Amino acid sequence: MGTYILRRLVFAVPTLIGISMILFLILALAPGDPLAQFAADPSVPPEVRENIRRQLGLDDPIHIQYLKWFRSMISGDWGFSFASRAPVASLIWQRLPQTLLVVGSAYVLSVLIAIPIGVLSSIRPYSWFDNIATTFAFVGFSVPTFFTGLVLILVFSVNLRWLPFIYDSTLRVNSFETFILQIKQMIMPVTVLALFQTGAMTRFVRSAMLDNLPQDYTRTARSKGLAERTVIIRHVLRNSLIPVVTLVALGVPTIFSGAIVTEQIFRINGIGELLIKSIQNSDTPVVMAITFIFATLVVLFNLIADVIYGILDPRIRYD
Secondary structure, three states, rough: HHHHHHHHHHHHHHHHHHHHHHHHHHHOOOOOOOOOOOOOOOOOOOHHHHHHHHHOOOOOOOOHHHHHHHHEEEEEOOOOOOOOEEHHHHHHHHHHHHHHHHHHHHHHHHHHHHHHHHHHEEEEOOOHHHHHHHHHHHHHHHOOOHHHHHHHHHHHHHHHHOOOOOOOOOOOOHHHHHHHHHHHHHHHHHHHHHHHHHHHHHHHHHHHHHHOOOHHHHHHHHHHHOOOOHHHHHHHHHHHHHHHHEEEEHHHHHHHHHHHHHHHHHHOHHHHHHHHHHHOOOOHHHHHHHHHHHHHHHHHHHHHHHHHHHHHOOOOOOO
16 A cells, blocks of 8 residues: 555656646736736836846746746745735735635535435435435536526525625634624535535435445345345445545535635635636736645545555555
């Protein structure tokens, strides 16, 4: 196992380098000028703008800019934001807790809901429970998150006035009242993200369970006199979780990208909101850092999924 993980990590290095080169090239060729705000300011002379561009290395060839960025990136220096004049790392660390709180809560909630519903639906296929669960699952992953968010805002914020539709990122939980306020402002964004993930995950769990329930090892376990609960949980569910692990692992970067839309709807001061604002301002260092983090998460959780395969199914060996 250790050799396999080390080999995967070695292969991940050129993969991430290739991804970074493609991302940097796309951003370098994209329209927009990071110093456009200075061009619109008549108080900034043209020679000052050129001096700033030269100091930032924006007049260097693309390959020189990439090498400088990559050398700084691997040394832990993610550069400075063109728009806010602040270190990129500090900007991301300021926004990360809000995104992790909302996204993490939504993902944990979706896993806790999807697995039991998928198991119960597979045990009683085409029953009233399965039909209801299937309907909600299709609705969950078919309806866009921005539409679900707007519907929740209209119902619970505009009409009923139960929940705030703007997320207060400055709220500090230091009492029971502020804790309740934090829960109330998290309900709608967490529900939007969890509904989408739960729908897709429920269908995967149900499908995997239905594939394993008729297998020979299931009949053998029942013929040994094992309780039905033991057969379902210890045998069928364990083998059915192998394809689900892939969905769960690869869904972590996906839900981060999906949270971009949700953060815009509820005005959450998180990574997604920072990415959209940086794209609008052509703030290349921030955009590059965030997109590279997403790419790293994809590679990392692929490795985590492969390791979990061996834990769930002892037949899988890494030679």
